[in-house]
Amino acid sequence: MEEEFVDASYDWLDDESMSAMVDEVENSLQEVGTKVEVSQQPTIALTPEQQLVLDLVRSGKNVFFTGSGGTGKTLLLQQILRFLSGKYKEAGDVVITAPTGIAAIPIGGSTIHSATGIGIPRTSEDFSRMWKKPNRKKWRRAEVWIIDEISMVSAEMLEYLEQTITKIRTTSMEVPQPFGGLQVIFAGDFFQLQPVQERPNPRISNQFLNRGLAFEAPAWHRANLETVILKNIFRQGDGNFVKMLNGIRTGENPAALEDIAKRCSRELYEVAGIKPTVLYSKNKDADDYNLKELNALPDEVDVLWIESQPAKQPVVLVADDNIVTLTMETNDPVLYRQELSVLEGAEFWKSCLALKEITLKIGAQVMLLRNLELAGRESDLVNGSRGVVIGWKSKQEKLVALQRKVEQFKSADGPKLKTHPEEAKLLSAIGKLKLSSIEFIPIVAFRNGRSIECDPELFEYPILNVGECRRLQVPLKLAWAITIHKCQGMTLDYVKVHLKDIFAEGQVYVALSRARSMNGLQVIGHASRSYVKVNPKVVEFYKALARKEVHPVPQLRFPDLVLNFSEEAIVEPVRKCTSSTSGKPFEKCPENVFWDKKLLPKEELLLPVICYHCSKKGHPAWACTSGNFVTNSMRIFTCLNLARC
Numbered sequence: 115m116e117e118e119f120v121d122a123s124y125d126w127l128d129d130e131s132m133s134a135m136v137d138e139v140e141n142s143l144q145e146v147g148t149k150v151e152v153s154q155q156p157t158i159a160l161t162p163e164q165q166l167v168l169d170l171v172r173s174g175k176n177v178f179f180t181g182s183g184g185t186g187k188t189l190l191l192q193q194i195l196r197f198l199s200g201k202y203k204e205a206g207d208v209v210i211t212a213p214t215g216i217a218a219i220p221i222g223g224s225t226i227h228s229a230t231g232i233g234i235p236r237t238s239e240d241f242s243r244m245w246k247k248p249n250r251k252k253w254r255r256a257e258v259w260i261i262d263e264i265s266m267v268s269a270e271m272l273e274y275l276e277q278t279i280t281k282i283r284t285t286s287m288e289v290p291q292p293f294g295g296l297q298v299i300f301a302g303d304f305f306q307l308q309p310v311q312e313r314p315n316p317r318i319s320n321q322f323l324n325r326g327l328a329f330e331a332p333a334w335h336r337a338n339l340e341t342v343i344l345k346n347i348f349r350q351g352d353g354n355f356v357k358m359l360n361g362i363r364t365g366e367n368p369a370a371l372e373d374i375a376k377r378c379s380r381e382l383y384e385v386a387g388i389k390p391t392v393l394y395s396k397n398k399d400a401d402d403y404n405l406k407e408l409n410a411l412p413d414e415v416d417v418l419w420i421e422s423q424p425a426k427q428p429v430v431l432v433a434d435d436n437i438v439t440l441t442m443e444t445n446d447p448v449l450y451r452q453e454l455s456v457l458e459g460a461e462f463w464k465s466c467l468a469l470k471e472i473t474l475k476i477g478a479q480v481m482l483l484r485n486l487e488l489a490g491r492e493s494d495l496v497n498g499s500r501g502v503v504i505g506w507k508s509k510q511e512k513l514v515a516l517q518r519k520v521e522q523f524k525s526a527d528g529p530k531l532k533t534h535p536e537e538a539k540l541l542s543a544i545g546k547l548k549l550s551s552i553e554f555i556p557i558v559a560f561r562n563g564r565s566i567e568c569d570p571e572l573f574e575y576p577i578l579n580v581g582e583c584r585r586l587q588v589p590l591k592l593a594w595a596i597t598i599h600k601c602q603g604m605t606l607d608y609v610k611v612h613l614k615d616i617f618a619e620g621q622v623y624v625a626l627s628r629a630r631s632m633n634g635l636q637v638i639g640h641a642s643r644s645y646v647k648v649n650p651k652v653v654e655f656y657k658a659l660a661r662k663e664v665h666p667v668p669q670l671r672f673p674d675l676v677l678n679f680s681e682e683a684i685v686e687p688v689r690k691c692t693s694s695t696s697g698k699p700f701e702k703c704p705e706n707v708f709w710d711k712k713l714l715p716k717e718e719l720l721l722p723v724i725c726y727h728c729s730k731k732g733h734p735a736w737a738c739t740s741g742n743f744v745t746n747s748m749r750i751f752t753c754l755n756l757a758r759c
């Protein structure tokens with residue numbers, strides 16, 4: 115058994131193995147990043163542990179299930195979704211999420227950032243974005259929330275999301291339930307990649323730092339999760355390989371890395387035109403490799419079938435960068451220069467995934483950097499989706515096409531007071547195209563079969579109290595090679611792992627455990643034991659889980675969430691005014707007090723609204739100069755009509 119993998123040459127593959135490998139590799143192309151569709155495998159037999167998880171979900175419990183890579187966590191989630199789609203008939207009853215786009219695809223979900231509407235939070239106040247009408251409506255009606263790859267969700271993120279969701283879903287008359295009463299289902303392996311913590315910036319107040327691991331959040335403890343550990347590993351059939359991987363995963367056998375590297379040091383060649391996927395720890399190395407592959411493509415291609423003036427040669431897409439300072443409009447040159455220097459030196463310009471310049475050719479392998487909305491809905495084209503450039507469209511032609519669509523909207527509905535959301539999107543795309551200096555728009559065929567014209571998108575980086583950095587660029591990145599952080603959750607049958615600059619806990623394990631077998635794995639570089647990094651808190655957590663302890667690790671404390679929702683978010687015009695002096699329809703009410711009826715339980719609508727702050731407590735809110743008022747259950751609202759107040 116040991117001998118089988120030692121040979122470093124390619125001769126160890128006989129014809130049969132070679133053809134099996136070609137099949138394996140071809141299958142992998144279907145599977146990379148998408149995993150197994152349950153619909154194609156309806157007869158899958160669950161292991162007893164997987165079945166236990168399903169039963170717990172059925173009984174309405176909050177569940178966390180974990181296990182090493184390849185134990186079928188994602189497959190089980192797909193089975194759970196089948197059950198839930200039978201139980202809950204309406205879209206939106208089950209919110210399916212993962213921390214990254216790539217992880218969200220196999221379960222048909224979206225990223226946590228887009229599902230909650232918070233985007234990439236920079237301060238705790240950004241969680242207030244969940245109060246925007248469509249977001250809070252979505253979260254009020256949801257019944258179940260699923261998070262896959264929970265190891266990449268920080269304690270701080272989970273805590274703030276839980277607090278916000280609970281506030282959104284709880285009326286003043288109700289006792290708050292954890293997660294506002296949602297059933298939560300978490301899946302993931304904390305020995306794999308963990309959240310990347312932000313560097314503290316003293317200029318940012320209430321900065322969101324993405325601290326801690328999800329199980330350290332008080333919200334994790336409040337959820338009262340039933341925990342199940344999955345033990346059967348399906349991805350790798352070779353028990354010896356599994357054992358070595360597990361030693362690396364838990365940090366108990368760092369020498370296993372040297373062992374695997376030795377056995378998998380021979381070159382993996384191109385098979386049936388397919389090159390192995392190359393995994394690097396750092397973006398820079400992946401970028402360099404991609405460039406090399408790009409240069410190897412022919413510089414001029416025949417593009418007969420692509421519409422309009424196709425670019426036969428490589429096209430360099432140059433981003434349009436822009437800075438907006440807070441004091442741009444003022445006459446304070448000193449402050450203006452200060453802000454400018456902060457914005458010009460911002461980390462954003464170095465770390466924005468959309469590069470200042472990207473050269474593309476037909477045939478280039480690319481990855482999407484944005485979640486795309488297609489035809490007004492979230493699509494399965496997300497940050498991380500893989501595709502290939504198949505052609506170009508000229509900007510002028512694209513503009514004409516978009517303009518024509520806008521005209522169709524106008525003539526279809528006649529004059530309107532409000533712009534249709536689809537029309538607004540078209541107008542925004544036109545605006546961005548006009549601002550962009552890009553002359554050719556790449557057309558990309560994605561692995562899901564869709565071909566999309568990838569228009570420039572705006573990448574923004576606000577710095578609180580200073581201003582904003584903006585980059586307008588096509589949301590694409592070369593992808594012959596990808597980083598280990600992008601591949602978590604994938605199964606790769608033909609993969610080269612570069613052991614270079616490994617910096618994160620769980621990184622080596624994630625990279626190696628993507629492979630189905632050592633036959634399809636090549637390890638490059640010095641296999642230092644020090645690359646096997648494991649977070650001691652994770653070790654402690656799993657030991658405590660094995661002992662079935664209820665509160666395995668101490669909880670982290672975070673500052674109270676500052677929810678600074680806009681007036682629009684909490685205050686919506688209601689049909690009935692409920693000020694102390696009248697019960698008239700709001701339009702006719704002299705007090706003109708507005709608030710969100712949904713936030714106010716029916717009983718309170720009948721009760722007087724009294725002022726807050728004011729010494730003469732008890733008088734009608736509209737008469738108070740502070741502009742704030744409370745209901746009798748001490749819920750604070752702000753009167754919109756400040757002039758009257």
Ligand SMILES: Nc1ncnc2c1ncn2[C@@H]1O[C@H](COP(=O)(O)OP(=O)(O)OP(=O)(O)O)[C@@H](O)[C@H]1O
Binds near residue numbers: 604
């Ligand atoms: N009960 C089962 N029977 C047969 N195959 C299974 C079963 N459960 C999972 N698998 C297979 O195991 C492989 C790995 O499954 P999956 O990707 O769901 O694992 P995972 O635990 O999510 O891995 P990772 O932690 O690396 O993301 C897949 O090919 C899947 O089809």
